Amino acid sequence: MKQPLRHFLLLLCLALAGPVAAADIEIHDAWIREAPPGAPMLAGYLCVLNRGQTPATLTGVTSPRFAHVMMHRTETRDGVARMRHLAEVTLDPGRQECFAPGGMHLMMPAPEQPLRAGDQVELTLHFADGDSRRVVAAVRTP
């Protein structure tokens, strides 16, 4: 096969595979809590809805503003609050999972340049099927 044709077919495959999966995922209400000055960690929240027919697995989040983004869940048992790392979050078909205060949240180290209410931060959500979705999170107070 000639090189340009192979490239074309590869692009066609990507075009068919990528956007279809991406269209099935909806992300909304993304925001980052404005943190006290000097607070070493920030928390981010958002909702992810799987409109597809098959389960989707969120495997991680990245952002150009943060060295890394961790997925965590706060669990309060017997009055003790515990924060635990989540390797992935599975979204069943038709299901919505929300990262919200007191529950699942994104944890990021505060960037050197502090974020203030009104700032906008890009987050990219990565899924197990190789798909990824970008969303803009507004920094605000709850």
Next chain:
Amino acid sequence: MMKINVTTRVARRIIPVLAALWLLASCGAPQPPQLEGATLLQPDRRLAEFSLVDHHGEAFTQDALKGHWSLAFFGYTHCPDVCPNALGMLKRVQSLLEARGEPLPRVLFVSVDPERDTPQTLAAYVGYFHPSFVGITGQDAQLQRLTRQLGILYGRAPGGEGDGYLVDHSAAIILFNPEGHYQALFNVPHDPQRIARDFLAIRDWYEASR
């Protein structure tokens, strides 16, 4: 003769009732308040000595609790979710009380991560929520002297970034009365309206009991 007998009999029944009522009114303590979520300690618990440091670098001992009501939450500044939630919630409790023209209890944020939370770190952190909030830290042994008396638990857990760690900690809010004694506990979930109402009920009961 007959008339006197009836009067005596009525008097015999009424006098003890009146006496009991008089006793209740004069020496009986007021009924404990009806609370929506708080757990009241009866009697309150006197604290054994402890020695911590506030965010100004000043000593913070049980004497610092005297003369005003205090609400204390135990957390750490590397905690991005639960702790800002709780302090934001306590700020709302204060706003609710302020709107009613009530004197405000002092809010204390006691760090259970003394290794990373210095008085300087805490000064910036608590001041963000309210200028009157007080950050407290200290040596681990002294911190435990306080938390053990209050039933507050904390301990390190793996996680966080790099070689960092997380801290599991009780999410309860402790209320100290103006004698500096442990008076009540607000367990999760925390609702600012309910906490404000329970605080006022406890304070009014406490004042009426003096």
